[in-house]
Amino acid sequence: MFGRSTRRSRIFYQVLATIMVAPFALPLFWIVAISFEGAGAAANYAAVFTQTPFVRFLFNSLVISAGTIALVFACTMLAGYALGKLRFAGRELIFTAILAGLMLPAVGLIVPLFIMVKQFGLFNNYLAVILPLTAVLLPMTILLTRNFVIGIPDELLDAARIDGATTFGTLIRIVVPLSRPIIAVVIVWAFLNSWNEFLLPLLFLQETSLQAVTQIPTYFTSTYGSDVPKIFAALVLMCLPIVVAYLAFQSFFERGLTAGALK
Amino acid sequence: MSQTVMIHSHQRPKSARPVSTRRRRQRELTAYLYLLPALLAVIGITYFGVLYNAWISTFDWNGIDPDPESVGLGNYLKIAGDPIFWSALAHIAIFGAITVAVQMAFGFSLALVLGGPIRGRAVYKAIVFIPVVLAPAAVSTAFRQFLRPDGQVNDVLAALGLGGLQHAWIADPDVALFALAAVNIFQWTGFSFILYQAALSQIDVNHLEAAQLDGAGTWRTILHIVIPQLRPTHLTLILMGVIGSLKTFDIVFLITGGGPGRSTEFLTTYIYKQSIMQFHVGYGAALSIVLLGLALLLTVVQTRLYKLEKEA
Numbered sequence: 001m002f003g004r005s006t007r008r009s010r011i012f013y014q015v016l017a018t019i020m021v022a023p024f025a026l027p028l029f030w031i032v033a034i035s036f037e038g039a040g041a042a043a044n045y046a047a048v049f050t051q052t053p054f055v056r057f058l059f060n061s062l063v064i065s066a067g068t069i070a071l072v073f074a075c076t077m078l079a080g081y082a083l084g085k086l087r088f089a090g091r092e093l094i095f096t097a098i099l100a101g102l103m104l105p106a107v108g109l110i111v112p113l114f115i116m117v118k119q120f121g122l123f124n125n126y127l128a129v130i131l132p133l134t135a136v137l138l139p140m141t142i143l144l145t146r147n148f149v150i151g152i153p154d155e156l157l158d159a160a161r162i163d164g165a166t167t168f169g170t171l172i173r174i175v176v177p178l179s180r181p182i183i184a185v186v187i188v189w190a191f192l193n194s195w196n197e198f199l200l201p202l203l204f205l206q207e208t209s210l211q212a213v214t215q216i217p218t219y220f221t222s223t224y225g226s227d228v229p230k231i232f233a234a235l236v237l238m239c240l241p242i243v244v245a246y247l248a249f250q251s252f253f254e255r256g257l258t259a260g261a262l263k
Numbered sequence: 264m265s266q267t268v269m270i271h272s273h274q275r276p277k278s279a280r281p282v283s284t285r286r287r288r289q290r291e292l293t294a295y296l297y298l299l300p301a302l303l304a305v306i307g308i309t310y311f312g313v314l315y316n317a318w319i320s321t322f323d324w325n326g327i328d329p330d331p332e333s334v335g336l337g338n339y340l341k342i343a344g345d346p347i348f349w350s351a352l353a354h355i356a357i358f359g360a361i362t363v364a365v366q367m368a369f370g371f372s373l374a375l376v377l378g379g380p381i382r383g384r385a386v387y388k389a390i391v392f393i394p395v396v397l398a399p400a401a402v403s404t405a406f407r408q409f410l411r412p413d414g415q416v417n418d419v420l421a422a423l424g425l426g427g428l429q430h431a432w433i434a435d436p437d438v439a440l441f442a443l444a445a446v447n448i449f450q451w452t453g454f455s456f457i458l459y460q461a462a463l464s465q466i467d468v469n470h471l472e473a474a475q476l477d478g479a480g481t482w483r484t485i486l487h488i489v490i491p492q493l494r495p496t497h498l499t500l501i502l503m504g505v506i507g508s509l510k511t512f513d514i515v516f517l518i519t520g521g522g523p524g525r526s527t528e529f530l531t532t533y534i535y536k537q538s539i540m541q542f543h544v545g546y547g548a549a550l551s552i553v554l555l556g557l558a559l560l561l562t563v564v565q566t567r568l569y570k571l572e573k574e575a
Binding site: 009010013014016017018020021023024025026027028030031034071074075076078079081082083086087088089091094097098099100101102103104105107108109110111112113114115116131132134135136138139142167168192195196198199203213214215217218221228231232235238239242243245246247250253254257258 | 369397547
């Protein structure tokens, strides 16, 4: 698009790109740099592990993420398969009904959620976070999966049926293996949203031993006041899993985050 | 379950018609069964939540009183006359306009420039996209520090000779909303960038070469050929940005808490304060219904637009 790449134009682009990326690089650099200040890197990071329930928070977030991913995955595959390949009355109506929830923010549901959680005695229970998260994530994951499953050739499913496979057998042996690309997107989407969720744990997991990693900054600020380097050490640690996951599965993350926008 | 269904239908292959209708009915039953978990979650939580919200919104309720007073549409009338509600909408509009415009322009420029002859493109790309995957809670905490009067942002401004632009970003009600917009831009430009990058790779190269052969410069090619061809991406980003600003909660709650004063109050933070902190549960529910209504309206607009785009 930009004609021949002469030496001058290459330098020009390199400099321009560096300047444009700086507003993103600098804050990321600062986060790590500040965590090394004060008592020093080793002391700061050690303090996070030894003086705070950080490991416990990490474990809680892992449970919430694993639970959400499992539930979203199961509901999505079953529903996506049914909506994409099975014939039944009211299919379009049910699909539209699920899609209506596509953009609804969980914060708009805090009053009823609060009352429901109280009613079912789910305060300080992981389910109080996992279930609403699943409900909010499903419209998007079902939309993506249904659109993907529709593209699987009917001949493959018919062949399986003629071979005597049950509907469920077809789902497990044909649809799931062929849907791997979209399954990766669904899992990434569910992981990202559950790991980064702030509001629901804030509302429903008030016991310190049950809080999620996103509560760490608040917990630290109230407990350790302004020991900024230690807070930043905790920030680095809470971001590490998701950054490592992103770097390892870049294309899935990029597709996972943009798939909803492109469909 | 479906196993038994199939065996059952094999066992009785009597006359053709009844079997096929029975089989069809059984297959329909299987389909409904498969939809049950998803429907339980979506209807049991989202739909029920919305309806429950609507019902609660007709009461003057503190969340505890077993016999709350019904006020009909009173809460909605109160909203219509609530200056905090209207200023929250104005904040969302300003925040949305700034973040959408800047993120689009910035993301597009990055996609263009990083499409040029660059060494270490993958690293640049990762740096721009990493903020998108970070927890807003972490980003907010970091920026609370960066935006302090003696923080990193003011240091950079001073180093660039722009000391006159230094502010107490979070404490000054005149600039706090813009500071929040900047944080949002840091976090979400990578999203616009990736979408534009994907869209740019789809553009017909012949078109561009033809334009350049015709003597159109780089700028004119971008302006008259590239930008119009990216129309669907622009639309997507505008809609997602508007919906996103309506939903924004974490960064506002954690950086300014809606303050100083009410200068950065959003609908979401107002709902949180009313229903959780001040026990105005009925009023909070009514505000939630307004928020959900706006979100639903935008979803409908979005799906309509996509349909129009596909047909065009």
